[in-house]
């Protein structure tokens with residue numbers, strides 16, 4: 745695992761849990777609003793991976809204070825040994841594990857779920873599945889596959905829709921609705937970029953979902 749850094753305690757990352765957050769290095773997407781560009785793809789100064797002994801020691805020190813770990817990034821599912829790492833965390837510490845993902849590697853998500861190595865998944869919905877290729881150069885079918893795997897798994901999850909105007913619009917939401925499920929917990933987020941929507945527009949997006957019966961749609 746290539747981990748750039750650790751946030752020792754987070755009260756907000758893992759819903760209703762106290763967690764330690766690990767930030768993995770590298771991502772297979774290049775979102776213009778990325779919150780963590782310098783460890784995801786914009787390696788002006790190459791991030792140095794932490795030693796795994798150091799990571800495990802840090803987790804060990806947090807035992808008794810945390811309920812689990814959150815693995816964020818970057819994109820955790822491109823890490824070759826993500827499954828082994830989660831297995832090790834479960835075996836050594838018995839902690840809950842949350843994984844943030846852009847959904848591009850459904851087979852990894854499937855394995856995490858089948859092997860009971862993940863307790864919470866946060867999946868990004870960046871645009872409609874048919875627009876992923878044009879917007880981000882990745883196959884939207886994989887994101888849809890990940891979504892369906894997660895939705896049908898029984899593992900607790902949330903969807904996060906960052907509202908970057910080039911990627912999200914009322915038309916895009918109309919394209920998404922036939923694929924999503926009204927029981928989804930969906931968070932509409934303002935994007936970390938000067939090119940963004942105002943609060944009123946985010947409210948409008950939320951209302952579109954609410955009118956379609958999505959009772960668990962929130963704005964972050």
Ligand code: SF4
Nearest residue numbers: 771773775778818846
């Ligand atoms: S998928 Fe996430 S980590 Fe990767 S570039 Fe986009 S916002 Fe950044």
